[in-house]
Amino acid sequence: MTTRLFGSRVLRAEDRRLLLGGGQYLDDLGHDAYAAAFVRSPHGHAQVLSIDIGDAFDVDGLIAIYTHEDLPGAVGERLPLLIPHPSIVAGLTGYALAKEVVHHVGEPVVMVVARDRYLAEDICDRITVQYEPLQTVVGIETARDGKYLVHPEAPGNIAAHLIQSVGDADAAIDNSPHTLELDLAIERSASTPLEGRGAYARWNSSEGSLRLYSSTQNSAGVRAAVASKLGLPLNKVHCIAPDVGGGFGVKLVHPSPEELLVSWTAITLDHEVKWTEDRREHFVSSAHERAQVQKVRVGFDDDGRLLGLAVQIWHDNGSYLPYGVIVPIITSTQLLGPYKLGAYSVEFWSLYTNTVIVTPYRGAGRPQGVYLMERTMDAIADHLGKDRVDVRQANFIRPEEMPYDRHMIFQDGRPLIYDSGDFPASMAKLKALVGWEDFEDYREQARSAGRRVGIGIGCYVEGTGVGPYEGGHVQVESSGKVIVSTGLTSQGQGHQTVLAQIVADELGVPFDDVTVTTGDSRRMGYSVGTFGSRTAVMSGNAVAFAAQNVRKKALRIAGDALEIDPGDLEIEDGVVRVKGSPEVSMSLATVSVLSNPLRYAFDDASKAATQFVVADLSKPPVADDDEPGLESRDFYSPKQSTFANGMHAVVVETDPETAEIKILRYCVVHDCGSIINPMIVEGQIHGGVAQGVGGALYERMAYDEFGQLLNASFMDFLMPYATEMPPEIEIDHLETPSPLNPLGIKGAGEAGVIPGSAVFASAIEDAEGFRISSMPISPSDLFHLRQRFAAGEIPPLRRRTAPDVVQFATPKDSPS
Amino acid sequence: MTDANEPEQVFDITLSVNGVVRPVTVPARRLLSDCLRHDLRLTGTHVGCEHGVCGACTVIIDGEPMRSCLMFAVSATDMEITTVEGLAGSDDSYNPVQQAFAECHALQCGFCTPGFLTTISAFLDRNPAPTRDEALGAVSGNLCRCTGYQNIVAAVIRAAEIHAESGPAGEVLP
Numbered sequence: 001m002t003t004r005l006f007g008s009r010v011l012r013a014e015d016r017r018l019l020l021g022g023g024q025y026l027d028d029l030g031h032d033a034y035a036a037a038f039v040r041s042p043h044g045h046a047q048v049l050s051i052d053i054g055d056a057f058d059v060d061g062l063i064a065i066y067t068h069e070d071l072p073g074a075v076g077e078r079l080p081l082l083i084p085h086p087s088i089v090a091g092l093t094g095y096a097l098a099k100e101v102v103h104h105v106g107e108p109v110v111m112v113v114a115r116d117r118y119l120a121e122d123i124c125d126r127i128t129v130q131y132e133p134l135q136t137v138v139g140i141e142t143a144r145d146g147k148y149l150v151h152p153e154a155p156g157n158i159a160a161h162l163i164q165s166v167g168d169a170d171a172a173i174d175n176s177p178h179t180l181e182l183d184l185a186i187e188r189s190a191s192t193p194l195e196g197r198g199a200y201a202r203w204n205s206s207e208g209s210l211r212l213y214s215s216t217q218n219s220a221g222v223r224a225a226v227a228s229k230l231g232l233p234l235n236k237v238h239c240i241a242p243d244v245g246g247g248f249g250v251k252l253v254h255p256s257p258e259e260l261l262v263s264w265t266a267i268t269l270d271h272e273v274k275w276t277e278d279r280r281e282h283f284v285s286s287a288h289e290r291a292q293v294q295k296v297r298v299g300f301d302d303d304g305r306l307l308g309l310a311v312q313i314w315h316d317n318g319s320y321l322p323y324g325v326i327v328p329i330i331t332s333t334q335l336l337g338p339y340k341l342g343a344y345s346v347e348f349w350s351l352y353t354n355t356v357i358v359t360p361y362r363g364a365g366r367p368q369g370v371y372l373m374e375r376t377m378d379a380i381a382d383h384l385g386k387d388r389v390d391v392r393q394a395n396f397i398r399p400e401e402m403p404y405d406r407h408m409i410f411q412d413g414r415p416l417i418y419d420s421g422d423f424p425a426s427m428a429k430l431k432a433l434v435g436w437e438d439f440e441d442y443r444e445q446a447r448s449a450g451r452r453v454g455i456g457i458g459c460y461v462e463g464t465g466v467g468p469y470e471g472g473h474v475q476v477e478s479s480g481k482v483i484v485s486t487g488l489t490s491q492g493q494g495h496q497t498v499l500a501q502i503v504a505d506e507l508g509v510p511f512d513d514v515t516v517t518t519g520d521s522r523r524m525g526y527s528v529g530t531f532g533s534r535t536a537v538m539s540g541n542a543v544a545f546a547a548q549n550v551r552k553k554a555l556r557i558a559g560d561a562l563e564i565d566p567g568d569l570e571i572e573d574g575v576v577r578v579k580g581s582p583e584v585s586m587s588l589a590t591v592s593v594l595s596n597p598l599r600y601a602f603d604d605a606s607k608a609a610t611q612f613v614v615a616d617l618s619k620p621p622v623a624d625d626d627e628p629g630l631e632s633r634d635f636y637s638p639k640q641s642t643f644a645n646g647m648h649a650v651v652v653e654t655d656p657e658t659a660e661i662k663i664l665r666y667c668v669v670h671d672c673g674s675i676i677n678p679m680i681v682e683g684q685i686h687g688g689v690a691q692g693v694g695g696a697l698y699e700r701m702a703y704d705e706f707g708q709l710l711n712a713s714f715m716d717f718l719m720p721y722a723t724e725m726p727p728e729i730e731i732d733h734l735e736t737p738s739p740l741n742p743l744g745i746k747g748a749g750e751a752g753v754i755p756g757s758a759v760f761a762s763a764i765e766d767a768e769g770f771r772i773s774s775m776p777i778s779p780s781d782l783f784h785l786r787q788r789f790a791a792g793e794i795p796p797l798r799r800r801t802a803p804d805v806v807q808f809a810t811p812k813d814s815p816s
Numbered sequence: 817m818t819d820a821n822e823p824e825q826v827f828d829i830t831l832s833v834n835g836v837v838r839p840v841t842v843p844a845r846r847l848l849s850d851c852l853r854h855d856l857r858l859t860g861t862h863v864g865c866e867h868g869v870c871g872a873c874t875v876i877i878d879g880e881p882m883r884s885c886l887m888f889a890v891s892a893t894d895m896e897i898t899t900v901e902g903l904a905g906s907d908d909s910y911n912p913v914q915q916a917f918a919e920c921h922a923l924q925c926g927f928c929t930p931g932f933l934t935t936i937s938a939f940l941d942r943n944p945a946p947t948r949d950e951a952l953g954a955v956s957g958n959l960c961r962c963t964g965y966q967n968i969v970a971a972v973i974r975a976a977e978i979h980a981e982s983g984p985a986g987e988v989l990p
Contacts, residue, residue, distance in 0.1 A: 018926030021860020021900035028859035245927025492925025686964030722965035
């Protein structure tokens with residue numbers, strides 16, 4: 001029996017090309033294309049009065065200049081609202097080029113096409129746009145206030161308002177033995193992949209066909225949206241995601257203004273056109289996430305069991321709403337975590353501000369929800385004087401209660417029902433991994449050495465593998481090589497490796513014989529896209545189905561040729577053979593040849609399939625219910641999402657003098673069901689944790705009141721370097737397979753980042769002795785909180801009211 | 817910005833890249849990164865920020881890792897430039913750093929990877945047996961958004977081991 005690849009640390013099929021410098025990213029294509037550049041709004045909110053081209057027309061190398069007035073028909077209409085939802089009361093999207101009013105700094109106003117990018121930017125500099133600045137709305141407080149409006153069509157700046165409830169939360173809280181209220185805030189961050197966005201279009205005027213390359217997470221969506229906007233038949237438009245240098249969500253919205261405009265100008269100019277986003281453009285014109293203000297009211301019993309929870313969320317969606325309200329819906333449904341609740345109500349308002357749009361960034365609303373719930377759990381534990389783990393355990397859904405119906409509607413419009421998980425077992429693993437029981441001893445040792453340490457925990461449940469579907473195509477070529485395609489795209493997650501592992505196992509072929517293509521609409525036109533930790537679940541099962549079909553067909557054809565019952569055959573290492581008599585065999589290459597009856601021979605292999613060689617005259621060459629070729633296309637479409645989960649713990653040290661926050665240990669217990677490749681899952685966790693560290697301690701979008709983003713560069717937006725990471729991310733896995741799909745997979749892509757802000761807030765609070773209710777937190781923030789704490793403006797945690805501890809927690813009294 | 821509406825003045829220069837002398841005609845302002853990528857079509861060198869912070873565009877110039885987005889092509893004449901395409905052996909066999917990156921899963925999307933490979937290769941030439949802290953220091957000027965760096969630091973150590981087992985960086989491995 002060949003070693004099963006599923007579950008093995010198979011090295012990545014992607015790496016060789018990338019390590020040798022042979023990757024093909026968007027800007028590596030189209031060297032002869034015209035270059036596009038954009039004049040973008042310098043104002044957060046302004047009326048466009050006039051656009052003066054000046055002497056731009058004189059610049060050698062200019063090809064074309066476009067403003068909104070030049071855009072024909074649907075190209076000049078609003079971009080689509082991709083995910084409509086009944087809660088949306090004012091769903092406004094932008095234009096490819098601003099029409100009359102700009103709503104955020106960075107919004108494209110003029111498009112310039114020139115012979116190269118340097119010249120295109122020269123020309124942009126010569127174009128003068130006159131603006132009449134309008135009142136800007138920046139930040140949730142200002143938006144909520146509603147005095148000034150981002151869009152006149154959205155009174156109160158409200159884009160959407162939704163209430164979901166289970167039972168009567170207010171009554172349950174009012175009748176609880178204990179109640180607490182929390183006000184929480186979390187700031188903006190962003191995906192910031194190392195490669196920005198980009199689009200490159202080639203128009204074939206004789207065919208009337210468009211080929212668009214885009215650094216996108218959703219080539220199928222881009223294709224459909226661009227075809228629709230341009231009025232082209234879908235079969236005349238193809239979209240290909242080449243190598244993509246990271247996504248994390250920001251490359252999901254489609255079409256971007258630039259994707260549409262590059263496509264349209266390639267047709268208009270009958271010439272290749274390319275746009276490659278630069279870093280500043282990425283900061284001010286792509287997308288951000290995370291900012292919310294939250295209000296929590298909770299009622300609980302003496303053991304800390306939740307009896308009622310009422311949540312209000314104000315969510316900053318930026319200037320437009322192209323991706324609908326997926327992010328706040330996920331926050332409001334996923335904050336429930338691994339806990340049983342009594343009654344629950346959540347109300348959110350999604351608010352417009354004069355800032356870059358907010359669309360999913362890895363975690364997609366979950367980090368905020370987990371932050372809310374875990375802050376609440378810590379507050380309950382502190383209120384009751386109980387261990388933080390004990391309070392969580394008192395609320396855990398038990399494994400025997402799975403599947404667990406939350407009686408809510410999830411982001412896919414389907415019931416929110418947890419399919420699997422063993423939360424007590426996960427917590428037991430985490431306690432053992434981090435040494436929870438020994439931490440107080442460690443704290444004492446540290447304290448006696450003048451050091452201040454704290455430990456935090458955070459638990460989450462993550463809906464993964466949302467539908468509607470993905471497809472897989474598997475073909476055995478006459479060489480015996482296996483080519484596989486799925487429509488969703490890759491941004492570094494190792495899809496080519498894990499999907500090849502699955503196909504190699506299902507089909508019985510060597511891993512190296514399998515080649516996987518993703519995100520190319522020419523190979524697989526039907527696809528939903530890459531987001532929400534869905535590839536392994538969706539495409540993994542789809543390619544498994546297709547490979548099983550191919551296997552079945554191969555056994556039938558080989559059985560006919562060898563005159564043996566297919567049930568007595570097996571496939572090992574690319575060879576169909578008789579079980580127990582492996583010398584009677586036929587290679588899959590030969591089976592592939594036989595699967596396609598031929599009239600003409602063009603090589604030795606094809607000769608074997610010609611009509612005078614293969615001639616069972618009793619049957620047609622291809623049976624009525626059959627097709628030529630050893631290939632199959634199949635789809636996986638689940639009834640609902642599957643739910644992964646995990647628990648993190650972090651140990652931090654906070655400097656008593658400088659308030660510097662140092663990560664001593666970071667521990668992860670993770671349950672993504674059956675693991676295809678532990679090396680890749682751990683890599684996903686590492687990267688997610690790094691984004692969690694960034695979001696909790698370093699990253700924020702520093703908008704001023706006029707909507708200027710003051711830190712729109714890697715110099716000022718503090719993305720973690722290697723030195724900001726803990727020495728090791730310690731990982732333990734729990735595998736509770738999902739019963740919802742044959743492979744038992746749950747998603748893993750977003751897990752690492754989800755409890756980031758929750759777990760750091762918990763640990764810093766534990767170190768400092770006062771509540772942390774706003775994230776991210778910098779040393780400067782912490783220093784100022786200490787001053788306020790010392791001044792008595794912030795109450796101590798109840799567990800820190802022992803006199804020595806209070807003394808310890810105040811900066812002026814800290815041991816020196 | 818161009819001063820006049822005339823075509824830009826260009827310069828005929830030669831660059832020595834990966835041991836090959838390459839003539840190229842560029843305007844004075846052409847960044848070395850753009851020249852390598854778009855004029856010489858060596859697209860393995862990537863541009864992540866164009867302000868010298870991310871390190872994705874790092875190439876080795878006269879033995880030193882340098883950010884090619886902060887240099888003009890015309891400034892790089894008479895210098896020996898090694899890009900990611902020049903790290904492997906003549907038969908595309910990995911150098912120890914590339915080998916270690918594959919073994920340690922030190923890359924995901926691969927966009928920042930060329931900058932790490934050049935930085936680390938130059939570092940190990942100077943310090944072939946680094947401590948973990950030295951390895952961490954060597955990679956702490958490059959940004960990666962995918963890996964969380966743990967496997968990259970491990971790959972520096974592993975590359976040093978491979979280096980010790982099979983000879984200096986750049987030498988052909990089986």
